[in-house]
Amino acid sequence: MAKKIKRIGIVYDPLNISASLLVQGGSLTQTHSAELSEFVPDRELTPLVIVPEAFVQDPNGIIPDGQIQFSSVNWYALPQDIAEKVSQGTILTDELSQYLITAATAGYSVAEDGTLTVSRNVEYLEPVMLVFVGNYIDGRTGRILRIQANAVMSTTSVAVVATLSLDKPASFVFNPIADEGTRSIQANVAIGSKDPASLGASVRYWWYKVESGVETLITTDDLFYESGQNTSKLVIDPEYVDGMVCLLCKAEYALPGASLPSAPTSGCLTARTAVLRRYPAYDFEHIVHGGVEVPSGATMVKNECVVTVGRQVLENPSEHFSIVWYMKRAVHDADFMVIGYGESISIDASEFADGADVALDVIPFEPLGAMTDDDGNTITDDNDNIITL
């Protein structure tokens, strides 16, 4: 008769195990600025460090409560689509193995204690699920328990505004009386709050004049242009500005690896200013030395022009104005005739024997311009330089 056998063994209650992933350095989330081409924080500079931890509690009290040591660890870095397959249970183990982090996996390293260091950045809209799998040997039974924990690394995108500004206000005045010399207009591009050069970005500028809404690239044919086309600083001579000129700066920038367009695109940065060549309010007086009643013995009558700007008498007014003197004799059908130019004029007293009117006109100088011949053709020198006056 055969023996009757009964297997007798100790039954242990399942261990209570809790696992967590402790982020010791860095953050699971990053932000990315496409304009700055920068991740914050940048894991290539300050990596993300994750330490897996697990704690055990034995209902039977055989194993002391506390943190456990893993017998082996594995980390996986799963793209989003694979992570979804894992959650749906539709992925094969063999397929999963290609996402195992090994010493050959760029941007990741796993220490002996299971600590994961991530020194790669995660692209926007391409989150990565980190899966930790640790093995723990149940000391009561010798069975291997599998402990798993997940974390997702993701990146959000932030827009950084690039700006173009000029160091001049929307409009500025050039006063031909008080001002002289050239004027420079400095353009400045900022990407976020940064100088493009500090980001390794390149910038190109174009300067235009705007007349009746039409933008025209400024060239040497524009008499007010001195220098600076295709640079950040335009230099002009306002003495050549006829009334007002609107200046438009366009700029394009290219981050490292990108190339600049040969001409500004519709999305380029723009900034504008206007230069007004304008005389201040002025007045003038006709001073007759000795008065308008000339003594009979007088030989000359001196007439002087005094120009005032505000309450100030302008010195050397002929440097800024055409001062024209006229005289009209006191006879029938007489008309005013030009008798001279300048700040003062001396007239022979005999001219006033029968009485005469002396008139004065003060005319602001026109802006400097090209010298032309009687037919309106621009006059140039032997080197084709335009002669201005």
Next chain:
Amino acid sequence: MRAYRYIKIPHGRAVELGLHKLRAETSDGCIIINESDLMTYGSPEDSFEDKVASLEGKVLSNLEARQELKK
């Protein structure tokens, strides 16, 4: 977006912060940390600049930190 800052600090100060094993080391033996690492350092009243000064650190931009690590 304000520029995110990195800080180069002496190795010894990184040891005090417990960051020497978590952060990259430069060729001259210093450690590059970031401004988030300083959030729990010092007292809440300390400014970022105060914390950097007390660590004998030097503030770096992303590009500068990258250059330090490439040396």
